[in-house]
Amino acid sequence: MPDAPPLAPAPAQAPQRPSARFMLGHPARWIALGFGSGLAPRAPGTIGTLWAWASFIVLDRWLGPAGEWDFAILLALVVGWWACTRCAQHLRVADPSAIVWDEIVAFWIVLWLLTPAAWWLQLLAFGLFRFFDAAKPGPVGWADRLFKLRPGQAIGWGQGLGILFDDLVAALCTLLVLALGVRLWIW
Template sequence: MSNATDTAPPRRPGVRFLLAHPAHFLALGFGSGLSPTAPGTVGTLWGWLAFLVLPLWLTPLGLGLLIALALPVGWWACTVTARHMGVADPGAIVWDEIIAIWIVLWLAMPMGFWGQLVAFALFRYFDAAKPGPVAWADQLFKGFGWRGGFGILFDDLVAAFCTLLVIALWRHFIG
């Protein structure tokens, strides 16, 4: 009996890999992680746009419950996809960016387009540059398996926290 993991997985996944397993589809951000350029930024952008559409069907409580469910399901999806790709923290996995920007927007809303753009830019800065606590979080859980899958998510959750901290300080001292 053959399955998607019997053959050597591609280093750069394509549509075939994306559709080979439900975990791949989720972890690769419904295809946004397939971007050949800046998949983390594309995944974050996809997450932002999805977040703006979700309130058409979900209340703020429903969004919170979706986020709460998306964390353990995303942990599973990231763990499985990284193992199938044979890379501990592949750039094509963008579920971590999606869930993190959802958390930022859910906790920081309401705000207009410019506020959301600043939140997006701050999150991308913290996620990409990995200053201080984000670098610490990025190194804390490495490898394959459940620990590594959590590590994929954890540094982005810390980047989301840093983003929210800057927004809170801005609102307190400036706003």
């Protein structure tokens, strides 16, 4: 009896498309998809950042004066790491654009450290953050590449951390540019 041909490896499952129905299927998806803001058909990162700004204004009434933003952001980072990892695994994409929790938490950090600030300064911070997040110059690009999948590697905790990490670096770059700009303006 002739030898049977070797079996080909099973094809990888196709990526899942994010949708409202998909989001409703698991709590991690609600969080990672920014409570639906990541489902925007265009520029989900920008929509997620706008959602971050609006939610910051609302949440700051309860978290601002008493100083609980630090705890809330730490909790959002830990829960976000879990949610972004699980959602990326469910979508079968290492860093899907629909995951916007990274933009939300990173922009919360920018606003937390910036406020109280005039609306135009918050708008400038928004523009700078979107630039750093989308264009990924210098250190943001390095941070984005740091946790990329290698061939044969499964989506895991490293990719979940990577989803958050490049946006945290974008937030840091935003704050540095604002601080240098204010310093030069005063000087």
